[in-house]
Amino acid sequence: LDVKSLFTFFFPQVLLLACAEDLECVPGFRQKVFYIEQPFEFTEDQPVLKLEFDDCKGNSKLNFEVSNPDFKVERDGSLIALKNVSEAGRALFVHARSEHAEDMAEILIVEANEKHGALKEIFKIEGNLGIPRQKRAILATPILIPENQRPPFPRSVGKVISSEGTEGAKFRLSGKGVDQDPKGIFRINEISGDVSVTRALDREAIANYELEVEVTDISGKTIDGPVRLDISVIDQNDNRPMFKEGPYIGHVMEGSPTGTTVMRMTAFDADDSSTDNALLRYNILKQTPTKPSPNMFYIDPEKGDIVTVVSPVLLDRETMETPKYELVIEAKDMGGLDVGLTGTATATILIDDKNDHPPEFTKKE
Template sequence: IFAYNMMPHRSKRALLVPPMFVPENQRAPFPRLIGKVISSDMKEDHIFCLMGRGADQDPKGVFSINRLTGDVAVSRALDREAIAYYHLQVSTTDLSGRLVEGPVDLDVSVIDQNDNRPVFKEPRYSGEVLEGSPTGTTVMTMTAYDADDPNTDNAVLRYIIVRQLPDKPSPNMFYIDPERGDIVTVIAPHQLDRETLPTTQYELEIVAKDMAGSEVGLTGTATATITITDRNDHAPEFTHSLFQASVNEGSTGVVVNLTVDDRDDPATGAWRAIYSIINGDPNQNFEIQTNLDNNEGMLSVVKPLDYESSMFHTLLIKVENEDPLVPDVVYGPSSTATVYITVMDVNEGPVFFPDPLVVIRRENIPVGSFVAMLNASDPDYLQTQSIRLVKDPADWLIVNPFKGNVTTRAILDRESPHVHNNQYTALFMATDNGSPPASGTGMLIITLEDENDNAPYVFPSVARVCEDAKDMNVVVIGGRDKDIHPNTDPFKIELGKQPGLEKTWKISRINDTHSQIMLLHSLKKANYNLPLVLTDSGVPPISNNTELKVQVCTCKKNRMDCSRAGSIQTNHLLLLGLVLLSILCKYPFIPPSTTLTCMLNPSYQNAGNSR
């Protein structure tokens, strides 16, 4: 196998360099002769030189050449999987180092030995196959590799299954293609049934052997785990054809849990149930949802049931899976169930209708007048009820406990602080004679119509003016009324009927609610009470005789002094002044030019004549 029998390559100067071959993994002794380089022009002063990787380059010293004979030798064992090919160069030089021949290529090939076992990419492989799959269905592919020369049988692999666990129902449920490594099913589709197999996972021990599977080949091992996955080939079935439950009327919530069996894989769409009510619930009082933990159907009341309307309910329930069934499986009679629900009677409170009850009444109607008729009906038709007042803020009303008619016990006043937005609200309670008694509340809203029962009043009630004012406009006053239209404005504002007022005072209308008070001549500093008459527009109208206090003050440098003339600061002098003032006010001979104001006994005439 060495180079002596090979045809040499001829160089330009007749340097003969044959290709050389070295088996890997040779044993000592070393060095071993692997070939010879021949020079046709070799002289005594010529020497051979070897260069390149494996000679004077890393890995250095693997190969050497006899400087005089041209014999090439290997110095140690080679590993083809490390370096499969060495490219060297040979030349000859004289003793001075001058190149004589070459360089010429020297190729050394490492001959492979079967020294590497097949190795799988993974120690464990996982695959899945759907139950009922046809025979020959590919499950997965096993792949191993061999580091030996792929052009030799050393790297030609063959795959076999050496063990299957468990080995039921057949030890040969699967087959592996010896060349490609494809694992396919061998078992018949009807036997590949997840629900009847002893397990849903099978373990295969796979061996890859080189040398094309011959007895002398090296082997590698891996494990393949095959999971039999579920398909929806079993319809869910109720554990009972009839379920029963009872529920109190008026209550909501879960009343019964419906149980089903399904042989498919839990926590998959082939197992998860979907429930539906297909009959017996025209008013949609019920709802059914799936309990995700145990797949039960939770039947609930979502709209309260009424015992008096129906004491029994019969529902027809259907169950299906999230995933569709396989074509050869259908939902059977066991996929439906009947639910009998008994409604238990509960003493229900009376109900007012309408609630609230709104009526319109005029204020000031006589005591004992009819206001409204309350209607409280009891869903439990055998019960009787009585009605009482529970909230009557102004204590205006009386109710007949058995007939429900509401009358007045006091005058209704729209202007009362208990009336808001013209409405008075009372609360009533009806109680039945059940055991225990039940009650219900209802509201009565009385909208009060206005009557002209309030006189208007003036605002503001006090005005100030300078005694030497050039502008004789005293104040703009307005009228107010607790009543509402049409019993309020437009207001008529007039001077009182006392004689002489029109000589000093004048009123000019501004609009429906306001008028201007003016002085016709200046007044001395004093307090004056101006009598006024305010009249509203009700039918019939109401008038109010009132007063406007006018303070005539001293004004200097934009400051107004409205203190009384002759005011004494000490308590004793103040008491003496009050006594004198009382005496002076009793006698008419006091000249009109006096500046005192008779506050203890105000005189309308003073307001008209003091100058």
């Protein structure tokens, strides 16, 4: 075997180029690991690189998620910055998911003087990926796993690499989710270093796992490590907004000026608050009764503040059918897009009486 072949055999996860299968389509990213030089600044709307994902069935409903919210991946696979970014960290992770397949790509951002092809330089990045810098031969880069993955399990989610060549050396994984409750979620192939997950994860239950990986000799004695292995669960939009603080009752004085704030409605979404999965927008679905105007009130779509929008003349308790109005309020996640999940609650608004009518004699004696 030549040097290139040996490198390919022992370190498939750190190759700069990933080779596709010649005879059949393999679902996922064509290239899983990228190395890019740290620019002075990532420029808004300028492509950083292009990723190729193929689920071998037409990429129906393909969606990309980037670990850094300052970046996004276009439909054609182009990674772009949403604004000018001078500091993006040392790694980006891109999760792709379609109807038929999902995969993860890793983008390592290196300094110009770091030699991409040299293994010793690759290990040098370890301390800048959130992993404590130690004199270790183990490279355990962070792993991102989408929640609610579908079977089959177990499925490979990452790889730990060691430059140690000790005969009989084995990887050992420990921590919460391995040998501590909840046990058995993760495991590692003691020879290859492949890390796998054994069942679907729930980000709302546990969002992050801090594991430790070490290398042992044939007798089980630790010869390197432990090194921390961070596993983060990527949020999926699987929780509906909920109104938890009801009943919602507000008061407004009759004759109040247009734009008077009556009350605030706020909902809670258990999904990741840093993503659109928990970005809520509010809307009034129904008003009862509908007189003297079917649109007596307005709700701020972002804040949830309910305000009056009718003339003070129409906000007259004495001429109304009833001084009580009920509004059906909807909260929708995904920033209010059609694909968002919804939750509803009822707001009761009472029109309070104001002493605005003098006494009148209704009958002469």
